[in-house]
Amino acid sequence: MEYFQRHDGRRPDELRRLEMVPGFIENPAGSVLVSCGRTRVLCSASIEDGVPRFRRDSGGGWLTAEYAMLPASTGERSAREVNRGRPGGRTMEIQRLIGRSLRAVTDLDVLGERTITLDCDVLQADGGTRTASISGAFVALGLALLELAPEMGPEWRPLKSRLAAVSVGIIGGRELLDLDYPEDATAEVDMNVVMNGRKELIEVQGTAEGHTFSRVQLDRLLDLAEKGVAEIIARAEELVFQGRLDPLLSGR
Numbered sequence: 001m002e003y004f005q006r007h008d009g010r011r012p013d014e015l016r017r018l019e020m021v022p023g024f025i026e027n028p029a030g031s032v033l034v035s036c037g038r039t040r041v042l043c044s045a046s047i048e049d050g051v052p053r054f055r056r057d058s059g060g061g062w063l064t065a066e067y068a069m070l071p072a073s074t075g076e077r078s079a080r081e082v083n084r085g086r087p088g089g090r091t092m093e094i095q096r097l098i099g100r101s102l103r104a105v106t107d108l109d110v111l112g113e114r115t116i117t118l119d120c121d122v123l124q125a126d127g128g129t130r131t132a133s134i135s136g137a138f139v140a141l142g143l144a145l146l147e148l149a150p151e152m153g154p155e156w157r158p159l160k161s162r163l164a165a166v167s168v169g170i171i172g173g174r175e176l177l178d179l180d181y182p183e184d185a186t187a188e189v190d191m192n193v194v195m196n197g198r199k200e201l202i203e204v205q206g207t208a209e210g211h212t213f214s215r216v217q218l219d220r221l222l223d224l225a226e227k228g229v230a231e232i233i234a235r236a237e238e239l240v241f242q243g244r245l246d247p248l249l250s251g252r
Helices: 089-103 129-152 181-186 215-241
Strands: 018-022 030-036 039-049 062-069 114-124 163-171 174-177 189-196 201-208
Touching (some): 018 215, 030 129, 039 129, 062 129, 089 114, 089 129, 089 163, 114 129, 129 215, 163 181, 163 215, 174 215, 189 215
Parallel strands (some): 062 114
Antiparallel strands (some): 018 030, 030 039, 163 174, 163 189
16 A cells, blocks of 8 residues: 655644543533644533423423534634624534434433533634534533432433444545645645444535546545544543443433
8 A cells, every 4th residue: 555644744634633621611510621633622511490491391301512612723823703793604604513413312202391502612723613512512421310310310311322423435536534724725635524332324424526426436534533433432432431331221
């Protein structure tokens, strides 16, 4: 195989350095600072009594997400969206993606009439902020559910599976895992993949820029994403959960 090295020295199938600091802030039920290379996202999970109107009297709960980038998270300061009067289209799209992804692995019916809000705040952006947010949001959610578990009893199983997300792409005809910003900015194909711990797809967002890509390349990208997701889940287990999450998993 022809030797190939990325600009930061990684192999094509290698994740950026991944770190997770649980309990980074004390007030929410769960929080974690996730660092994927130079991208850093603070994720927190807050639990409140009550649910939206469409879930009232159901006995079940709700889960939603909010996403924001700090003004100085990129090379040039961006204005706070609150000063514009409403979130931008990209922000709305990403926070809906986070919410959909986390609801896919959460059994809302056993939460009771509670709302869990996942806040994902990008402190520094160097590509992959949405995928880092999803992976971090799951860790924050898991920590919050562990906090709630003693109240709910030993038979409580609020999680259907673990979860993570990662970006993949094609640059110069090569499939690459976990793109940073310089790679993302020049990619011929850019794709974000959300998967659960059983290697089942939850969402795939893929776009070609000025090129087409084949079904064979798509399969290779999904294989790369599967590898990356498995490594992220394993890293969260190593750094944060250490087996504590297992009793909350329904195994469905």
